[in-house]
Amino acid sequence: MFLSRTQLITALGAVMLALYVLDLVRRRKLSEEYSLLWVMATTVIAVLGFSTPLLTWLTDALGFLGESSTTFAFGLAFSLAMLLYLSLKLSRIGYENHALTRELALLRHEVEALREGREGAPR
Amino acid sequence: MSAPRVLVVVPAHDEEESLPGTLAELRERAPGADVLVVDDGSHDGTGRVAREAGVAVLRHPVNLGVGAALQTGFRWAVARDYDVTVQLDADGQHDPAYLSSLVTPVLAGRCDVCIGSRFVSATGYRAPWNRRLGMLLFSGVVRLALGRPISDTTSGFRAYGRAVMQVCQHDFPKDFPDAPLLIALARRGFRLDEVPVVMRERHAGRSFYTISKQLYYPYKNLLASLMALIRRPI
Numbered sequence: 001m002f003l004s005r006t007q008l009i010t011a012l013g014a015v016m017l018a019l020y021v022l023d024l025v026r027r028r029k030l031s032e033e034y035s036l037l038w039v040m041a042t043t044v045i046a047v048l049g050f051s052t053p054l055l056t057w058l059t060d061a062l063g064f065l066g067e068s069s070t071t072f073a074f075g076l077a078f079s080l081a082m083l084l085y086l087s088l089k090l091s092r093i094g095y096e097n098h099a100l101t102r103e104l105a106l107l108r109h110e111v112e113a114l115r116e117g118r119e120g121a122p123r
Numbered sequence: 124m125s126a127p128r129v130l131v132v133v134p135a136h137d138e139e140e141s142l143p144g145t146l147a148e149l150r151e152r153a154p155g156a157d158v159l160v161v162d163d164g165s166h167d168g169t170g171r172v173a174r175e176a177g178v179a180v181l182r183h184p185v186n187l188g189v190g191a192a193l194q195t196g197f198r199w200a201v202a203r204d205y206d207v208t209v210q211l212d213a214d215g216q217h218d219p220a221y222l223s224s225l226v227t228p229v230l231a232g233r234c235d236v237c238i239g240s241r242f243v244s245a246t247g248y249r250a251p252w253n254r255r256l257g258m259l260l261f262s263g264v265v266r267l268a269l270g271r272p273i274s275d276t277t278s279g280f281r282a283y284g285r286a287v288m289q290v291c292q293h294d295f296p297k298d299f300p301d302a303p304l305l306i307a308l309a310r311r312g313f314r315l316d317e318v319p320v321v322m323r324e325r326h327a328g329r330s331f332y333t334i335s336k337q338l339y340y341p342y343k344n345l346l347a348s349l350m351a352l353i354r355r356p357i
Contacts, residue, residue, distance in 0.1 A: 026353045032296070032303070036346050096185045103184040 011049020132196030
């Protein structure tokens with residue numbers, strides 16, 4: 001099994017990143033849903049890096065000029081997918097943030113009204 | 124010594140059709156248990172029908188997921204010193220007649236979580252093939268992790284003891300508290316057990332399980348179970 005230098009570097013880099021991600025999961029720094037994506041991405045890159053037949057077949061099938069292009073293309077594709085996913089997550093968090101802010105405003109009004117009522121001050 | 128306090132938590136998202144029937148049945152079949160409905164960001168009248176039924180209601184301003192709603196229930200239960208909390212689905216699939224068989228082992232100290240399983244004895248329940256495959260896969264993973272078989276890892280019909288609630292109020296899966304949660308709890312030393320139950324069809328409304336979720340769920344749960352094996356316990 002002949003591995004080009006590029007393949008070796010990419011594959012080892014992917015494996016190291018995967019191990020780091022798993023350690024972040026172990027230490028509870030990375031939540032489950034993000035960890036799934038990262039482990040998936042790094043696994044695919046590592047597999048491509050370590051498997052020359054697979055990489056060659058993909059390169060021919062996709063019409064790329066060199067094997068390294070295939071690896072980089074997958075890396076880029078995952079980066080874009082991750083960015084898109086993060087955009088979706090941020091959109092949702094932004095919406096939730098607004099909803100919570102509104103609830104707070106309404107609750108604050110209720111609390112102030114209750115407080116004024118309790119102190120007996122005429123409203 | 125006072126009587127043990129049992130809380131039934133009903134997580135509900137857009138269940139205004141099913142909820143009144145479920146709450147009425149609870150009132151009739153389990154009058155000794157307190158009920159808390161957690162309205163998980165519903166857009167319909169779920170919160171209103173719960174209030175009209177006279178039960179305690181907590182309303183999430185946004186939809187977080189059934190696990191998060193249950194976690195809110197745990198916060199409430201711990202703050203009010205409940206001894207055991209039972210999750211009961213709003214759609215009527217869980218029969219309140221089983222409440223005592225779920226609660227008794229936990230109150231007796233025989234286990235910390237008691238799961239109402241559809242598969243412990245032959246109950247004639249047949250899920251669709253893809254769900255069965257998913258459940259089989261997870262039963263296998265859980266058995267490996269726990270050293271004992273749990274035949275129904277996706278059943279939401281469970282009783283949780285006080286010590287488990289204390290832990291879960293701080294950290295709990297936000298969507299489906301299934302195999303990864305059971306593994307995490309077992310790793311923390313909690314004891315799990317199962318009792319047989321029979322579940323029914325939903326009263327009304329749509330099922331949550333769309334096609335895309337059915338494809339994604341087993342894969343995601345498998346990886347999450349593996350993560351649960353390596354994560355540092357809470």
